[in-house]
Amino acid sequence: MEHWVRAAKEWIRSRSLPDARTGQPVCAFVYDLAGLRRHAAQTVEALPSFCHMYYAMKANSDKELLRVIRPHVRGFEAASIGEVRKALAVDSQVPVIFGGPGKTDEELREALQLGVERIHVESLHELRRLSYWSKELGREITVLLRVNLKVELPQATLQMGGRATQFGMEEADLDQAAALLSDSPHLRMAGFHLHSISNQLDAEAHLLLLECYIERAKAWNKLFRMEQITINAGGGIGVNYSDLERQFDWRLFTNGLRRLEKIHSLPDGPELRIDFECGRYLTAFCGVYATEVIDVKSNHGKTFAVVRGGTQHFRLPVSWRHNHPFDVLPVESWPYPYERPEAANYSITVVGQLCTPKDVFAEEVSVSRIRSGDIVLFALAGAYGWAISHHEFLSHPHPEMVYWKES
Numbered sequence: 577m578e579h580w581v582r583a584a585k586e587w588i589r590s591r592s593l594p595d596a597r598t599g600q601p602v603c604a605f606v607y608d609l610a611g612l613r614r615h616a617a618q619t620v621e622a623l624p625s626f627c628h629m630y631y632a633m634k635a636n637s638d639k640e641l642l643r644v645i646r647p648h649v650r651g652f653e654a655a656s657i658g659e660v661r662k663a664l665a666v667d668s669q670v671p672v673i674f675g676g677p678g679k680t681d682e683e684l685r686e687a688l689q690l691g692v693e694r695i696h697v698e699s700l701h702e703l704r705r706l707s708y709w710s711k712e713l714g715r716e717i718t719v720l721l722r723v724n725l726k727v728e729l730p731q732a733t734l735q736m737g738g739r740a741t742q743f744g745m746e747e748a749d750l751d752q753a754a755a756l757l758s759d760s761p762h763l764r765m766a767g768f769h770l771h772s773i774s775n776q777l778d779a780e781a782h783l784l785l786l787e788c789y790i791e792r793a794k795a796w797n798k799l800f801r802m803e804q805i806t807i808n809a810g811g812g813i814g815v816n817y818s819d820l821e822r823q824f825d826w827r828l829f830t831n832g833l834r835r836l837e838k839i840h841s842l843p844d845g846p847e848l849r850i851d852f853e854c855g856r857y858l859t860a861f862c863g864v865y866a867t868e869v870i871d872v873k874s875n876h877g878k879t880f881a882v883v884r885g886g887t888q889h890f891r892l893p894v895s896w897r898h899n900h901p902f903d904v905l906p907v908e909s910w911p912y913p914y915e916r917p918e919a920a921n922y923s924i925t926v927v928g929q930l931c932t933p934k935d936v937f938a939e940e941v942s943v944s945r946i947r948s949g950d951i952v953l954f955a956l957a958g959a960y961g962w963a964i965s966h967h968e969f970l971s972h973p974h975p976e977m978v979y980w981k982e983s
């Protein structure tokens with residue numbers, strides 16, 4: 577746990593203790609920018625050269641993080657025109673790939689005008705609209721067709737394909753897509769988009785899935801006759817929130833990719849390119865949600881630590897129904913004349929300030945000691961934390977955003 581929360585501890589040590597009587601309790605997202613830089617660099621450097629990494633902005637589109645990630649990735653993946661604009665505001669030259677179901681005509685037109693690198697097309701209707709608008713505006717655009725595969729997918733927390741979902745087109749639609757594309761002079765077909773699962777923790781299973789993607793893409797290419805096939809394998813590389821030291825084996829995975837390249841690159845076959853657009857795996861590790869314990873109390877046989885803030889800042893544990901990993905940072909100072917609430921060697925439920933019993937971060941987790949005034953550090957809060965939360969619920973103050981550059 578220690579190395580995930582080191583930057584947050586350094587920040588807390590560095591700040592002068594607030595005046596006990598007037599200071600606000602600690603409540604912050606602390607982002608370890610040096611750690612993020614190292615992790616992004618190592619992750620991308622391990623990829624073989626036929627693979628490219630994009631960052632899926634929806635995991636966390638904070639511009640400070642985008643700036644750190646930008647030099648290490650090929651580009652950004654945007655899931656709305658708002659994200660396209662944010663990406664270009666960080667770097668007007670960054671390659672942006674644009675996906676997501678339900679793109680409006682306005683979004684398609686603006687994406688064409690802004691010159692995004694590629695659009696991931698989610699349905700035949702979207703393909704027809706893009707064909708129309710690219711011709712109207714006289715803009716050429718490269719497309720990938722997002723396909724919802726007919727396969728048994730490995731177990732993972734969320735499945736976007738392999739079953740009925742709002743994502744992508746059916747394999748059976750590809751005939752029609754090929755016909756539409758051959759009538760669309762402004763569209764350049766480049767391959768397939770196959771983001772199908774989320775939070776995959778098993779590198780071997782993910783390699784098998786990739787192999788299946790490659791085989792399908794080659795078979796579909798009979799309809800398209802591309803000389804280079806791009807397979808966008810999506811994101812979905814998982815983060816282990818319950819066993820922190822056992823994370824996705826990226827080294828094993830990238831070595832496996834080299835093996836796949838050897839097996840599948842035939843001298844007379846199409847050239848293969850694999851793109852990844854990872855969100856969670858790139859930014860989860862660099863963030864900590866740090867928050868001060870306000871009260872410790874028991875009722876009906878359970879002990880609760882109530883912290884500043886709540887799941888309106890950090891909704892991930894509620895959304896995934898898991899116990900979020902945390903550390904307790906002891907704070908010795910207690911300048912008050914009244915008793916300090918505490919629990920020792922106890923099973924604790926950590927909750928926020930919201931008036932709903934769903935505002936729970938972790939349930940019945942054993943801690944050696946927790947006191948009012950201590951600080952709880954929730955690790956792995958850099959992705960899908962603040963970004964997915966309902967900030968205005970109950971109108972409590974927002975957390976501080978800390979961008980820690982040292983260490």
Ligand SMILES: *Cc1c(COP(=O)(O)O)cnc(C)c1O
Nearest residue numbers: 632771774811812813854855856
């Ligand atoms: C959410 C999403 C991603 C990123 O997924 P992670 O699990 O965060 O890696 C990538 N591509 C698409 C199409 C997505 O919807």
